[in-house]
Amino acid sequence: ETGVTQSPTHLIKTRGQQVTLRCSSQSGHNTVSWYQQALGQGPQFIFQYYREEENGRGNFPPRFSGLQFPNYSSELNVNALELDDSALYLCASSQGLSQETQYFGPGTRLLVL
Amino acid sequence: AQRVTQPEKLLSVFKGAPVELKCNYSYSGSPELFWYVQYSRQRLQLLLRHISRESIKGFTADLNKGETSFHLKKPFAQEEDSAMYYCALRGGQYGNKLVFGAGTILRVKS
Numbered sequence: 662e663t664g665v666t667q668s669p670t671h672l673i674k675t676r677g678q679q680v681t682l683r684c685s686s687q688s689g690h691n692t693v694s695w696y697q698q699a700l701g702q703g704p705q706f707i708f709q710y711y712r713e714e715e716n717g718r719g720n721f722p723p724r725f726s727g728l729q730f731p732n733y734s735s736e737l738n739v740n741a742l743e744l745d746d747s748a749l750y751l752c753a754s755s756q757g758l759s760q761e762t763q764y765f766g767p768g769t770r771l772l773v774l
Numbered sequence: 775a776q777r778v779t780q781p782e783k784l785l786s787v788f789k790g791a792p793v794e795l796k797c798n799y800s801y802s803g804s805p806e807l808f809w810y811v812q813y814s815r816q817r818l819q820l821l822l823r824h825i826s827r828e829s830i831k832g833f834t835a836d837l838n839k840g841e842t843s844f845h846l847k848k849p850f851a852q853e854e855d856s857a858m859y860y861c862a863l864r865g866g867q868y869g870n871k872l873v874f875g876a877g878t879i880l881r882v883k884s
Binding site: 665692694696701702703704705706709716717719751753755758761762763764765766767768 | 778817818819820823860862870871872873874875876877
């Protein structure tokens with residue numbers, strides 16, 4: 662059984678650019694949640710995908726979008742990057758929409774200059 | 775609105791001393807509460823959840839609905855407990871969404 666993996670580990674972009682972050686869920690998990698963790702703060706919920714459909718969204722603008730693929734891996738896309746988008750982006754996978762434990766990946770650290 | 779408050783950014787104790795990491799929450803329904811831990815250079819991982827009512831690595835936490843608190847306790851701190859601890863709440867419209875507090879760094883000194 663493999664754990665949640667994320668790529669890349671680090672990324673530097675400039676304002677206005679677009680970025681795609683990737684997440685492979687843990688074996689057997691069909692739900693992926695994305696979180697943004699700014700420096701000194703706890704993770705903040707961006708959105709969740711269940712069986713390729715968005716299933717809930719936090720207080721983030723539409724320029725934050727995502728996808729989930731048939732193998733349940735997922736992408737987070739951010740358009741028109743702003744300086745405040747600099748953060749650690751975490752994905753977490755779980756099995757179904759019941760109250761199951763979420764398992765976190767190591768995160769992707771994004772720096773926007 | 776759902777909110778989790780961890781009032782201490784840093785808690786420093788000596789080895790063998792008792793530990794209490796505070797967590798207060800705001801939620802109108804019946805939430806599920808968690809403690810997550812992040813050790814140095816490791817990923818965020820679940821420490822315990824209130825519905826399990828179990829002790830993990832000597833830590834316990836009791837949900838107090840009257841005080842809306844879920845404090846994490848350990849009677850005797852060990853150096854390997856040094857880490858960042860996050861309290862989190864789950865509930866509401868999107869049942870699997872977690873709302874996290876800002877975290878507390880626990881530093882156990884020898």
